[in-house]
Amino acid sequence: MGRLSRRAFAVAAAATLSGLVTAGDAGAAGSASRGGAGRGHRGTRELRGMWLATVSNRDWPSRPGLSAGEQRAGLLAHLDTAVARRLNAVIFQVRPTADALWPSPYEPWSQYLTGTQGEDPGWDPLGTAVEEAHARGLELHAWFNPYRIANHTDPSRLVPAHPARMHPDWVVPYGGKLYYNPGLPEVRAFVQDAMLDAVRRYDIDAVHWDDYFYPYPVAGQTFDDDAAYAAYGGDFPDRAAWRRHNIDRLVLETAQRVARVRPGTRFGISPFGVWRNASTDPGGSDTTAGVQTYDDLYADTRKWVREGWIDYICPQVYWNIGFAVADYAKLLPWWSAAVRGTGVHLYVGEALYKAGDPAQPAAWQDPAELSRHLTLAQEYPQVRGHVFFSAKEAGEDRIGAMARVVADHYRHPARPPR
Numbered sequence: 015m016g017r018l019s020r021r022a023f024a025v026a027a028a029a030t031l032s033g034l035v036t037a038g039d040a041g042a043a044g045s046a047s048r049g050g051a052g053r054g055h056r057g058t059r060e061l062r063g064m065w066l067a068t069v070s071n072r073d074w075p076s077r078p079g080l081s082a083g084e085q086r087a088g089l090l091a092h093l094d095t096a097v098a099r100r101l102n103a104v105i106f107q108v109r110p111t112a113d114a115l116w117p118s119p120y121e122p123w124s125q126y127l128t129g130t131q132g133e134d135p136g137w138d139p140l141g142t143a144v145e146e147a148h149a150r151g152l153e154l155h156a157w158f159n160p161y162r163i164a165n166h167t168d169p170s171r172l173v174p175a176h177p178a179r180m181h182p183d184w185v186v187p188y189g190g191k192l193y194y195n196p197g198l199p200e201v202r203a204f205v206q207d208a209m210l211d212a213v214r215r216y217d218i219d220a221v222h223w224d225d226y227f228y229p230y231p232v233a234g235q236t237f238d239d240d241a242a243y244a245a246y247g248g249d250f251p252d253r254a255a256w257r258r259h260n261i262d263r264l265v266l267e268t269a270q271r272v273a274r275v276r277p278g279t280r281f282g283i284s285p286f287g288v289w290r291n292a293s294t295d296p297g298g299s300d301t302t303a304g305v306q307t308y309d310d311l312y313a314d315t316r317k318w319v320r321e322g323w324i325d326y327i328c329p330q331v332y333w334n335i336g337f338a339v340a341d342y343a344k345l346l347p348w349w350s351a352a353v354r355g356t357g358v359h360l361y362v363g364e365a366l367y368k369a370g371d372p373a374q375p376a377a378w379q380d381p382a383e384l385s386r387h388l389t390l391a392q393e394y395p396q397v398r399g400h401v402f403f404s405a406k407e408a409g410e411d412r413i414g415a416m417a418r419v420v421a422d423h424y425r426h427p428a429r430p431p432r
Contacts, residue, residue, distance in 0.1 A: 058428035061326075061361045061399025063103035064408045065157070066092055068126050069110035070165065073405040078129035082136040085127065089139060093146055095409045099416060100424040103153040105222050105284075105401060108140045108212060112163040112178060112194070116140035116215065120208040122173045132173040144216045153430050155220040155282065158209045160264060161201075162226055163192035177204065186239060189232035196228060196260045196312075197242030206268055213275045219430075220280040221272050225330060227261045227313040230305065257312035269323045280325035284363055284401070285315040287331040287345055289352075299348040301340045319358045327358055328401050332365035334377035335386060342387060350396040359398045359431055362391060366402040370413035381414045385422045398431045 067073045074092055075085045096104050108115040113124040113131060116139065122132035127139070140156065147154040163178045164171070167187040172178055178185050178192065184204075186195050194201045213221060228237065243253055250256035269281050290298035290306045297316075298306075307313040318324050329349050333340045346362065353360045364387060368378040377383050384402075391397040402408055408416055 058426065059398075059431045060428050061103055061359070061401065061430050062099075062101040062424060062428060063105055063153075063155070063361065063399065063401035064096055064099075064101055064366075065105045065401060065404040066107060067110075067404050068107045068115065068124065069159075071126050075127065078126055085135065085139070086137060086142060089143060090146055092405045092409070093143070093150055093152060095405065096152055097150050099408055099420055100427055101402075101408075102151065102428060102430050103155060103219070103401070104143070104147055104405075105155040105157045106140070106143050106147075107157040107159075108143075109158040109209060110162075111159065111165065112176070112208075114208075114212075116212055118208065118211055120177070120204070120211055122176060131176075140212060140216060144218060148217070151427075153219040155222040155280075156212055156216070156218040157222040157224065158212075159226055160205045160209070160223060161194045161196055161228075163194060165191050167192055186237060188229055188237050189235055191229070193229055193237075195239055195242055196257070196264065197239045197246060199246070202260070202264050202267070206264070206271060209268070210271055210275055213272055213279060217276075218279060220282050220325070221268070223283045225284060225286045225307070225311070225313075227264075227307075227311045228257055229311075231310050254309070254312060258308070258314050261311075261313050262317065265318050266321075266323050281323075282326035282328060282359075282361075283315070283318065283324055284328040284330055285313060286311065287329045287333070287363070288340060289314075289316045299340075300344045302338075303340050316352050319352055319356050322356060322358065324358060326361055326398075327353065328361040328363050330363035330365075330403070332363065332368065332403075334368075334375060334383055335390065336377065337375070343390060346387075346390060346394060346397070350394040353396050360396050361399040361401050362387070362397055364400050364402045366407045366416060367404060369407070369415035379413070381418050384415045385418045388419060388423045 071077055074088055076088060093104060110124060110126065112121055114121045115124050123134055125131040127135040144154045163185060167190060169179055169182065169185065184194050184198060184201050186193050194205060212218065243256060247253060247256040250259060272279055272281050286305060286307050288299060288301050288303040288306055290308045291301050291303055292298040294306060307315050315327065319327055331342055331345045333342050335342045349360055364384055366384065368374045369384060371378060388400060411417055
């Protein structure tokens with residue numbers, strides 16, 4: 015695939031880490047407008063975001079089956095929290111499990127709304143989120159999961175008209191979940207159609223993906239894509255190269271289609287925080303992570319940046335400064351170097367959910383840990399902002415870590431970078 019920048023697309027269109035982390039279901043160098051600690055001003059340009067997760071009712075709705083009015087009130091409360099924390103973007107999960115939080119002609123209404131997959135909740139959560147976020151001066155990034163179908167392996171639990179039931183040959187059970195097979199061209203086309211429907215309907219500011227491509231490896235299990243590999247993998251040296259090609263195609267084709275459907279809408283991806291360890295690849299980071307996106311998820315995240323296929327990358331750097339296996343202070347310069355000179359914005363994914371969790375290392379019991387992350391990031395002009403996982407913790411803020419970030423770094427409002 016040749017190098018083709020997102021700007022070129024627009025013009026043409028008119029334009030866990032094993033044992034260490036729970037995966038988050040969950041720039042132009044030298045920009046002089048980033049505000050430092052407490053130095054923000056009206057001209058500050060940096061992304062200050064939070065993820066708003068809906069899978070398994072993680073953040074919202076608080077439980078399935080609430081009335082439309084209760085759901086709407088809960089959604090607006092999260093948007094108000096973002097404003098109160100002086101954030102400027104909300105990344106709203108609208109396709110958590112091959113379903114939809116808008117009236118999609120492709121996929122059923124999400125079960126996380128009413129408790130029953132396919133049941134109309136009586137309102138339009140995504141449409142409301144876009145309108146109400148913009149009314150508050152917030153960007154709304156629509157967060158999609160391309161391939162996950164269900165957090166179980168029983169297709170009969172899906173609604174009868176679900177595409178996965180209509181096309182059982184598209185489906186692979188793995189690790190207690192159901193996935194669409196990324197190796198099938200018809201799957202790649204379908205999931206793009208399903209996601210792009212939301213881009214056509216709504217004035218979203220960005221299309222956002224998280225860290226799920228091929229699934230995280232599960233010991234003793236095999237992702238059965240033998241038939242697809244036999245049919246389509248002949249031109250590749252091995253299955254891993256073919257799988258990476260499949261994900262590359264999904265990224266590039268989605269970028270091109272987003273630019274055609276709604277020029278100006280950005281495309282960002284939030285991968286697991288380690289591309290490769292240096293022991294695997296001299297170009298990798300000084301880490302010893304148990305998962306590497308290139309090798310285990312078949313996601314060549316560094317390539318997408320270098321090729322300019324995406325507008326921003328938001329790696330989930332979900333570890334504390336000094337963590338031996340994956341040190342925040344070592345990953346930050348690695349990612350800064352990865353985006354340098356590419357025009358791709360770097361936003362850093364922050365593990366707010368770990369702050370005050372007694373199961374986490376001692377560093378996460380210190381309310382100042384996250385603030386130190388932002389202080390360190392000031393040394394790297396490629397870092398154009400931070401995104402916090404996730405909305406529930408942004409509101410609860412059990413040990414005041416988010417309040418400390420706001421006091422130290424977000425004293426004044428800021429506009430997102432463009």
